[in-house]
Amino acid sequence: MQLHLEAEELKLLADLLLEQDQRPYADLVGKVLARDLRFDSDQLEETADLLAAREHGLKHELAQETNSTRQAELQRRLALLERVLEKVNEACVMF
Numbered sequence: 302m303q304l305h306l307e308a309e310e311l312k313l314l315a316d317l318l319l320e321q322d323q324r325p326y327a328d329l330v331g332k333v334l335a336r337d338l339r340f341d342s343d344q345l346e347e348t349a350d351l352l353a354a355r356e357h358g359l360k361h362e363l364a365q366e367t368n369s370t371r372q373a374e375l376q377r378r379l380a381l382l383e384r385v386l387e388k389v390n391e392a393c394v395m396f
Contacts, residue, residue, distance in 0.1 A: 304338040304392055310385045311336065313378070314348070317355055326351075342396045349393055352386040 306314065311333065318330045329344055340348065359382060363375045 304340065304388055306338065306385065306388065309381060310388070311338075313381050314352075314385055317351060317382075321351065340392070342393070345389060345393045345396060349386065349389045352382060352389060356382055356386060 315330075315333045318326050318333055323330060326347070329340075329348060332338065332340070332344075356379065359375060359379045363372060363379060366372045366375060
């Protein structure tokens with residue numbers, strides 16, 4: 302299955318993958334950096350799980366933040382992450 306992500310969405314996914322331990326995500330990191338988003342079902346599920354976990358963490362971080370500027374940045378990042386997660390989940394369903 303191939304995803305279609307905008308540049309900003311692709312950058313977010315690459316950043317999230319690069320923040321992780323590279324061993325389990327090596328194939329995904331390579332594909333994302335090469336802009337080859339033809340994922341198999343396992344790779345889509347791994348990506349969805351990673352995005353969902355980060356979404357949960359980001360929501361928690363947002364709830365704890367008191368600085369309004371930082372809150373706005375976290376909210377923007379959360380909205381972007383949710384768009385990517387939605388696309389990945391749609392691809393999972395189509396698989």
